[in-house]
Amino acid sequence: MNAKRYDKLATGLLYTIAGIVVLILLLLLGFIIIRGLPQLSWSFLTTPSRAFTAGGGIGIQLFNSIYLLILTMLISMPIALGASIYLNEYAKPGKVTSIIRTMIEILSSLPSVVVGLFGFLLFVVQFGLSFSILSGALALTVFNLPLLTRSIEDALKSISNDQRNGGLALGISKWETVTKIILPAAVPSIVSGLILSAGRVFGEAAALIYTAGQSAPALNFANWNPFDIDSPLNPMRPAETLAVHIWKINSEGIMPDSSAVSAGAAAVLIIVVLIFNLLARWIGRLLFKRLTAGS
Amino acid sequence: MQxxxxxxxQFDETQEMALTTKNLHIYYGDFEAISEADLQIPRFKITALIGASGSGKSTFLRxxxxxxxxxxxVKGEIWYRDLNLNSKEIDVYAMRRQIGMVFQRPNPFPKxxxxxxxxxxxxxxxxxxxELAERVETSLKQAALWEEVKDKLxxxxxxxxxxxxxxxCIARAIALQPDILLLDxxxxxLDPISTAQLEETLVNLKQHYTIVIVTHNLPQAARISDYTAHFSQGKVIEFNNTKETFTDPKVKLTNDYISGDFG
Amino acid sequence: MDKIRESILTKSHASKLERRGKIISFMCLGGICLIVLAIFIFIAYRGLATFTSDHVSIFKFLGGTKWNPEVTENGHPLVGALPMITGSFLITILATLLALPFAIGTALMMTDITPKMGTRILQPVLELLVGIPSVVYGFVGLTVVVPFMRSIFGGSGFGILAGTFVLFVMVLPTITSMTVDALKSVPKDYRSASLALGATRWQTIYKVVLRTATPGILTAIVFGMARAFGEALAVQMVVGNAALMPTSLVAPASTLTSVLTTGIGNTVLGTVQNDALWSLALILLLMSLAFNLAIHLIAKRGELKR
Structure with a gap:
């Protein structure tokens, strides 16, 4: 009977542990939402921040985060696609391939602060791009590439070899078989992977503080010429993002309402990440349904 | 007799050949999957490759x-139109346009x-x-699918x-108007009814195409093929016209195999 | 007839496409590898300058307990990295130890006790925990954990313990989801065989499932440690950033990452003060390599056993 009692006890313990984990998440989310939601207003989301007085918003930081995210995705997507196609379709198993895989693994496990410091040395200093959106986007690309490559490779791998043989047997090149048949079929899982990585990129700060910089100069939202210094599209201007802003005002902020501003900004970050999460699931399911419709 | x-x-000179293999050896690493398969595949006929699992017939076909x-x-020679296909100068993509292949599992594209x-x-x-529309219609008709799908293309x-x-899959292969169709x-x-339809389709196709088919289904080989090659342990041990192969096999192993004593 | 022969002997459009595609995709992959190499070269080049051009002894650097690069003593700057190294290791180990029972417990719930609730509730919970940005963790740590520490232990509330609690939540999903993978790879037959022999569910889990999954769980732990060791901002926000040898878990301390994030911007590239920071970055990089190596070794051992 002793064993049975232990069994019950252990089961109870496991339930408690899982309960605590769920509780931690609920408390976390609850805290941020309850603290941050009252801050959220149209003016908070659109007005520039203030350094010394209360009442500033996060408009420019929010724009910067979105712009950086888009640029990063535009740069990293084609590279990750190419790399994953080579890895999954062309690379022959062997020493070279396993070394390459190990290198990608190492890159994916590097601390993001190291990636940011490397970005500082290469993009900011060596390439002379200074603290700018472009430096930031390149650093985030380095940060994003290994995971994105992995997720696309997994997506490609999940498509049956029958499809590849089908293309090859018709005298179609492997390249076109992959890009025109395999890739479209893998789109649902690629898109989910892409959105999940977008969430990661959106919330990343350590890789950005020494690449995209920690200042958010005023922008003229009426000027969309990317070569003008106050244009929102200018990729050569320094750009503090939302995540960096939260870090910045909490570690050295002197504005009186820094706690309220960071709660609001944190809520925005969390909400965006939540949306990305749900979107990834929803799009994955939707596209899956559409592709298999009728069968 | 066995x-x-x-x-x-052996064929006489007048018979036109679609494919001829010479000294073909195929290895998977150290394992020799095909060690002796000199085969002449006559044009506009159906040649069936039979044999137990692991005899190398699918490897040969592929x-x-x-x-x-x-x-x-793959070592050795595969002759097609006075060209050795197993050599570097061959453009495999142009060649596969002439020598198409259909696989065991139907693999239509998700289109x-x-x-x-x-x-x-x-x-x-x-x-x-x-021209595209014409080829779609002709190939679907040749593959006996047109009536069923013409309204839902x-x-x-x-x-x-x-x-x-x-x-x-057969239609999309013959839409390229190849010389030879390889069927694995x-x-x-497929279920019996679909199989019967498919067999009928193949018999009709041989007017225009040379067909090589790997099959485990011996009655099927007997029904549709003109020639039969029996593979055993990486070798072709018997090749003859189908009628004789099934009624009067010359090799004991073939007799065992077709009468069910083997494999 | 001749046309077909000719077409087979000339390079087709398809083979040109194939070549081009192969080259393009390989260049993408090669680019990533180049980046990895560049990271090592750049950081090593900067990080080694402390020892080569500033002539700081490597032992004094790793073993010194005083970090004050502005001050020179006997002609050498005071760059003892031991306080940060200790801080990093302490926080990493404590957070991982704290997270381990929760991770294994949650993972067991998901694989053995209530797989349905696992996929419906716990899986999304873990995904959300992973998805929360580290600055948000830092912010919550700063506004909840630090004041809480202050009210219990007095002092400022900043310190290793606060960092531990923040990192605990951050590594929890990493360790849990990898433990789940490890538990899932234990064949179902093992479980049913054990249960059929009359063992209770707990005995089965404890004696069969967990034991078989040990290499996988170890890998999960190392992954968690790697994440903890490299985490920068969340830790920096709650640890107190005092480059002193930690004497108490609730006194301000620092980690490699925290000193790096605050320091790089306040020093000039090429100076001793700056070089010393890059040496810290090099340590981070090498530790990350070490964690990778550990994972590979565990994987190899696991394979040998089977």
């Missing part, structure tokens, strides 16, 4: 249009029925709308039944 270890029927390139090591056929055509430079090919999907157990995933 006194020989090996019997290969090597004919170089589908084994990155999988196995519409129409696009399944036009996809490869467009890749090979046929872009004229009218724009629907996903994934919605087709197994038998229909397999005939679509094309009916093994």
């Amino acid at each position: 006194t020989k270890d090996r019997y290969i029927q 090597s004919l249009n170089r589908m084994n390139d990155n999988v196995a090591d 519409s029925i129409y696009e399944n056929i036009t996809f490869a055509l467009e890749r090979h430079g046929i872009t004229d709308k009218k 724009n629907q996903s090919a994934l919605a087709l039944s197994g038998g229909q999907a397999q005939r679509l 157990e094309p009916a093994s995933a």
Whole structure:
């Protein structure tokens, strides 16, 4: 009977542990939402921040985060696609391939602060791009590439070899078989992977503080010429993002309402990440349904 | 009568050959999957490759249009139109346009029925709308699928039944107007009715194409093929016209195999 | 007839496409590898300058307990990295130890006790925990954990313990989801065989499932440690950033990452003060390599056993 009692006890313990984990998440989310939601207003989301007085918003930081995210995705997507196609379709198993895989693994496990410091040395200093959106986007690309490559490779791998043989047997090149048949079929899982990585990129700060910089100069939202210094599209201007802003005002902020501003900004970050999460699931399911419709 | 270890029927000069293999050896690493397979495959006939699992017949078939390139090591010669296909100068893509292949499991692309056929055509430079439409219709008719799908050409090919999907795969192969069709157990995933339809289709196709078919289904080989090659442990041990192979095998192993004592 | 022969002997459009595609995709992959190499070269080049051009002894650097690069003593700057190294290791180990029972417990719930609730509730919970940005963790740590520490232990509330609690939540999903993978790879037959022999569910889990999954769980732990060791901002926000040898878990301390994030911007590239920071970055990089190596070794051992 002793064993049975232990069994019950252990089961109870496991339930408690899982309960605590769920509780931690609920408390976390609850805290941020309850603290941050009252801050959220149209003016908070659109007005520039203030350094010394209360009442500033996060408009420019929010724009910067979105712009950086888009640029990063535009740069990293084609590279990750190419790399994953080579890895999954062309690379022959062997020493070279396993070394390459190990290198990608190492890159994916590097601390993001190291990636940011490397970005500082290469993009900011060596390439002379200074603290700018472009430096930031390149650093985030380095940060994003290994995971994105992995997720696309997994997506490609999940498509049956029958499809590849089908293309090859018709005298179609492997390249076109992959890009025109395999890739479209893998789109649902690629898109989910892409959105999940977008969430990661959106919330990343350590890789950005020494690449995209920690200042958010005023922008003229009426000027969309990317070569003008106050244009929102200018990729050569320094750009503090939302995540960096939260870090910045909490570690050295002197504005009186820094706690309220960071709660609001944190809520925005969390909400965006939540949306990305749900979107990834929803799009994955939707596209899956559409592709298999009728069968 | 079954006194020989090996019997290969010889053709006279007048018979036109589609494919001829010489000294073919195929290795998977150290394992020799094919060690002796000198075969002449006559034009506009159906040649069946039979044999127990692991006898090497599928490996042999897949090597004919170089589908084994990155999988196995193929040594020897495969002659087609006075060209050795197993050599570097051969452009495998242009060659596979002439020597198509259909697989065990139906593998239509996740596209519409129409696009399944036009996809490869467009890749090979046929872009004229009218010609594409014509080829779709002709190939679907030849594959005996036209009547069933002519009203839903724009629907996903994934919605087709197994038998229909397999005939679509044949249609998309013959839309390229190849010389030779290689079929790797094309009916093994199909129900009896679909299989019967497929067999009828193949018999009709041999007016225009040379067909090589790997099959485990001996009655099927007997029903549809003109010639039969029996593979055993990486060797062709008997090759003859189908009628004789099944009624009067010259090799004991073949007799054992077709009478069910083996494999 | 001749046309077909000719077409087979000339390079087709398809083979040109194939070549081009192969080259393009390989260049993408090669680019990533180049980046990895560049990271090592750049950081090593900067990080080694402390020892080569500033002539700081490597032992004094790793073993010194005083970090004050502005001050020179006997002609050498005071760059003892031991306080940060200790801080990093302490926080990493404590957070991982704290997270381990929760991770294994949650993972067991998901694989053995209530797989349905696992996929419906716990899986999304873990995904959300992973998805929360580290600055948000830092912010919550700063506004909840630090004041809480202050109210219990007095002092400022900043310190290793606060960092531990923040990192605990951050590594929890990493360790849990990898433990789940490890538990899932234990064959079902093992479980049913054990249960059929009359063992209770707990005995089965404890004696069969967990034991078989040990290499996988170890890998999960190392992954968690790697994440903890490299985490920068969340830790920096709650640890107190005092480059002193930690004497108490609730006194301000620092980690490699925290000193790096605050320091790089306040020093000039090429100076001793700056070089010393890059040496810290090099340590981070090498530790990350070490964690990778550990994972590979565990994987190899696991394979040998089977």
